Amino acid sequence: MKKLLSIFALVGACFAAMPAMASEGGFPLEPAPLDTSDVSSLQRGAKLFVNYCLNCHGASMMRYNRLKGLDLTDEQIQQNLLFSAGKVGETMTIAMHPKDAKAFFGAIPPDLSVIARARGNDWLYTYLRTFYRDDTRATGWNNLVFPSVGMPHVLWELQGQRAAKFAEAEEHGEKVHKFTGFEQITPGKLSSQEYDQAAADLVNYLNWMAEPEQSHRKRLGVWVLLFLGMFTVFAWRLNAAYWKDVR
Template identity: 85%
Template sequence: MKKLLSILALAGACFAGAPAMASEGGFPLEPAPVNTADLSSLQRGAKLFVNYCLNCHGASMMRYNRLKDIGLTDDQIRENLLFSADKVGETMTIAMQPKEAKAFFGAQPPDLSVIARARGDDWLYTYLRTFYRDDSRATGWNNLVFPSVGMPHVLWELQGQRAAKFTEVEEHGEKVHKFAGFEQLSPGKLSKVEYDQAAADLVSFLDWMAEPAQNHRKRLGVWVLLFLGVFTVFAWRLNAAYWKDVK
């Protein structure tokens, strides 16, 4: 028994330390204000996704007509979001071929159907907000969360162009560069608050797209738990009534 408890305690310690180890050594992530129940936010995120992401990244597991779940009609989808397909029932694929993508970017851009599950909302939110100009890169851009990223800053017109400032500090006897803030080089179409909201809307849509039925699942889960709670009370009282005369 003591051996079993020791094993369980060790396993618990490992799982408890996992988040700390995962974030160690990387740029600190900011909590993403994601709300997949906000249909207006999801609609704005869908618009950003189609206009800025779907040029290079596909979402092969998502169909355009599934956007009706976030309050859009077939006509709205067809008129405002259907740029790379002919029918509302088609999947969100792109015209660029894998060979062309590899020639342009050095590697094929990943499919974004479940990117929110793979990377996490906080990672995506921080990533979209930490691009900066870097002339040493072929694209002219770099990122604090994903150093030496091959993707350019597709939302730069909204956020504007920024430079990252670094300071040199000594840690453990070695000199390292620490991020010291951004310098705005040119303004964007959106203010900082507006851009942060746009990034949150896009991440919310990516989170929803990874599991469109998640809100229904959560609502159903609440009803299941309520049913189990009521059933437990009835079962407990039935058990007491059954055994009350047994000596």
């Protein structure tokens, strides 16, 4: 038994250390302030998604009419979020041909249907907030979380243009360039706090889009656990009643 408990403890320690190992050696991730019950945040995130992301990235597993789960009507979706000539029941695809996308960006932009599950919410939130100007890149942009990224900073008008400052330091006997902060080159349409909130709204929506029924699943899970708890008590007392006269 002690050996079995030791194995469980070792496995648990490995799983607990996974987030730390995933971020080791890379730019530290900031926790994304998400709340999938905040419908206003999800609506703002959906608007940012269709205006800035859906030009190059598709969401082929998502239909526009699923946005009715954000308290939107078909008419509101058609007028405010569906800019193509398509119908509300169609999937979120893009008109750009994959070959053209590869020619423009060097790689085909990934589908964003489940990007929040693939990358993680904290990764996305930090990624959207760490773009900086880099004239050595073809797009003119680089990113601290995803160095040498092929994607330009599509939200730069909101955040403004920033330069990253680095200082030379020594680690393990080798000279490295460590990030020390950002320098604002040109202002954006939003303040720093407003842009952070916009990034949080967008990630909140991407998280919701990866599983639109997650809130329902969690609520249902609570009821299932309550039922199982009550059933366990009932089964325990019934078993005691059956065996009370057995000696």
